[in-house]
Amino acid sequence: MRVKLTEREVLNPVGEVQEKKIKLIPLPYDFDKVSLVDNTKPGADIILKVLSESLGNREHLWVQKPAGAPATKQQIQEAASSDLAILALGDCGSCTSWVVLDAIRLEKCGTPTISVCSDHFAPFARELADSHGLKSLRILEVEHPIAGLSDEKIEEKAGKIVGNLLYLLQIP
Amino acid sequence: MTKNDDKLKVNANSCGCLIDDLLADKPDKGDDRLCSARDSDMEFFVDPDAEKVSHDFYQRRLTDGLPIIPPTRERVNRFLAFSVYEAEDVLGILPPKMGQATVEKIAINAVMAGCLPQFQPVLEQVIKAISQEKFNLAGVNATTHPVSICTIINGPLADELGMNSATGCLGPGNMANASIGRAIRLCLINIASALPGIGDHATHGSPAKYTYCFAENEKQSPWDPLHVERGYKEDDNTVTVLAAEAPHNVNDHRSQGAEDLLDTICHTAATAGCNNSHVPGELLVIVSPEHAATIDQEGWSKKDVQNYIHKNSRLPAVLGDRGGRKLDEKWISQGEVYITRSPRDVTLVVAGGPGRHTMISHGFGSGSESVTMTLNPERRDKS
Numbered sequence: 001m002r003v004k005l006t007e008r009e010v011l012n013p014v015g016e017v018q019e020k021k022i023k024l025i026p027l028p029y030d031f032d033k034v035s036l037v038d039n040t041k042p043g044a045d046i047i048l049k050v051l052s053e054s055l056g057n058r059e060h061l062w063v064q065k066p067a068g069a070p071a072t073k074q075q076i077q078e079a080a081s082s083d084l085a086i087l088a089l090g091d092c093g094s095c096t097s098w099v100v101l102d103a104i105r106l107e108k109c110g111t112p113t114i115s116v117c118s119d120h121f122a123p124f125a126r127e128l129a130d131s132h133g134l135k136s137l138r139i140l141e142v143e144h145p146i147a148g149l150s151d152e153k154i155e156e157k158a159g160k161i162v163g164n165l166l167y168l169l170q171i172p
Numbered sequence: 173m174t175k176n177d178d179k180l181k182v183n184a185n186s187c188g189c190l191i192d193d194l195l196a197d198k199p200d201k202g203d204d205r206l207c208s209a210r211d212s213d214m215e216f217f218v219d220p221d222a223e224k225v226s227h228d229f230y231q232r233r234l235t236d237g238l239p240i241i242p243p244t245r246e247r248v249n250r251f252l253a254f255s256v257y258e259a260e261d262v263l264g265i266l267p268p269k270m271g272q273a274t275v276e277k278i279a280i281n282a283v284m285a286g287c288l289p290q291f292q293p294v295l296e297q298v299i300k301a302i303s304q305e306k307f308n309l310a311g312v313n314a315t316t317h318p319v320s321i322c323t324i325i326n327g328p329l330a331d332e333l334g335m336n337s338a339t340g341c342l343g344p345g346n347m348a349n350a351s352i353g354r355a356i357r358l359c360l361i362n363i364a365s366a367l368p369g370i371g372d373h374a375t376h377g378s379p380a381k382y383t384y385c386f387a388e389n390e391k392q393s394p395w396d397p398l399h400v401e402r403g404y405k406e407d408d409n410t411v412t413v414l415a416a417e418a419p420h421n422v423n424d425h426r427s428q429g430a431e432d433l434l435d436t437i438c439h440t441a442a443t444a445g446c447n448n449s450h451v452p453g454e455l456l457v458i459v460s461p462e463h464a465a466t467i468d469q470e471g472w473s474k475k476d477v478q479n480y481i482h483k484n485s486r487l488p489a490v491l492g493d494r495g496g497r498k499l500d501e502k503w504i505s506q507g508e509v510y511i512t513r514s515p516r517d518v519t520l521v522v523a524g525g526p527g528r529h530t531m532i533s534h535g536f537g538s539g540s541e542s543v544t545m546t547l548n549p550e551r552r553d554k555s
Contacts, residue, residue: 001204002205002212003212004211004214004216005215006215007220008219008244008246009245010225010243011244011248011280013284013362013363015269015362015364017270017271018270018272040498067451067539068536069308069539092315092496093316093374094311094317095497096314097268097311121373124314124371124373127370131267131269
């Protein structure tokens with residue numbers, strides 16, 4: 001008599017993900033007004049200032065939003081009133097999450113975005129954007145860390161990504 | 173078919189194992205197989221080796237690092253029998269991975285955590301609660317801050333499930349407290365992908381991320397329990413989830429009156445390094461029954477206590493403003509910041525056993541609001 005022993009299967013605990021795609025709004029060929037969305041993390045304002053100064057005489061609209069939580073509807077509406085929005089700064093877990101998620105909210109409103117995250121958190125930012133259906137969300141990487149540095153050091157680090165910003169915007 | 177073959181098989185369609193076949197003049201083939209048409213005569217199902225499955229799951233980053241119970245179909249089905257939902261029903265989408273928290277996935281993780289099947293409805297409500305927008309699970313899971321999810325159970329169900337609300341309720345030794353909290357963490361790891369360095373970026377993590385679940389000691393509280401304060405009936409069963417740091421002790425053996433004792437609590441709470449100091453929000457205060465009695469003997473209501481803690485838990489704004497987000501001017505009064513936005517932010521419960529200690533847990537700040545949900549007592553046995 002042949003006896004067969006079968007091990008019971010174990011079930012997979014990993015949650016399935018429903019695939020979805022969100023359209024990335026193309027950057028404008030030219031623009032008059034840019035929203036600078038500042039989550040008030042240390043250095044975010046300095047980075048946005050350095051980046052905005054490279055954009056010439058265009059109008060700037062500063063919008064402050066929470067760091068580890070979503071922007072209010074009013075803040076999103078305000079930021080969406082420009083031709084383009086630059087968000088900073090994702091240099092920790094929750095603030096990276098809400099830079100990315102608020103950028104996606106703006107893209108859904110039809111406003112093209114560029115998000116600034118530190119290079120340590122940029123891979124997470126891209127994974128998160130992908131999970132929300134926007135793998136190609138534009139993310140500029142600034143060297144980690146930013147918090148705890150002097151203003152001069154932050155300006156120096158921000159200066160290094162100006163070229164990448166101008167390349168994205170096709171500004172010579 | 174020849175005449176000899178006819179003798180061997182009474183029925184041409186049989187494999188030769190019908191009773192008539194066996195009684196027929198069958199030549200001895202020299203083996204003891206009951207049926208040559210199958211690859212075995214008997215099949216036994218055995219549980220997989222727990223140690224092997226634990227190691228395998230650990231290697232695949234599906235655990236919290238501790239051994240798990242293998243989630244076999246049979247075990248998972250026992251949990252599903254306690255759910256009022258269908259196995260494939262989605263109770264939440266958990267960020268950052270946006271994984272679907274189906275009833276079955278919750279049950280699988282609950283089995284792994286060592287839960288009893290009776291805990292399934294509690295876990296389902298917890299998942300629904302943390303999925304609410306105001307809880308901000310996206311921020312809570314991914315943050316560098318060491319925030320965990322604290323789960324408080326209120327109502328008669330806490331006793332029915334054998335939960336600990338007394339001595340050592342925040343520590344080891346109770347299956348429900350330990351495994352419910354652990355199952356929530358496994359759901360976050362496996363459904364939300366809140367893995368250290370992947371979807372959970374807490375700089376150090378926290379012991380409270382293993383488990384942080386207890387019941388309120390309603391019998392020894394002089395005040396309305398949390399769920400009654402939040403509009404439920406005393407005999408309702410509820411879960412409350414808070415984004416909270418690991419608890420910090422408030423040792424006060426000498427105070428004989430409410431103000432002195434509450435001053436010790438406020439002084440412990442008003443610290444510069446917490447999130448509340450720059451983004452004021454909820455503060456969990458777990459008062460021991462002895463401390464509660466000291467406060468109550470002077471006739472202080474729960475609201476009085478919450479008011480006092482709110483008004484007196486404050487620190488210099490210059491120290492509070494060293495956190496992440498810039499401290500908003502609206503929270504500053506005469507150079508000081510109140511760590512709670514209002515008395516309602518003081519989440520006050522009574523728990524623990526004898527002893528003159530209270531515990532406080534700072535919240536995630538204004539980035540997350542606690543959620544209380546009722547537990548549906550209806551249980552449908554599908555077996």
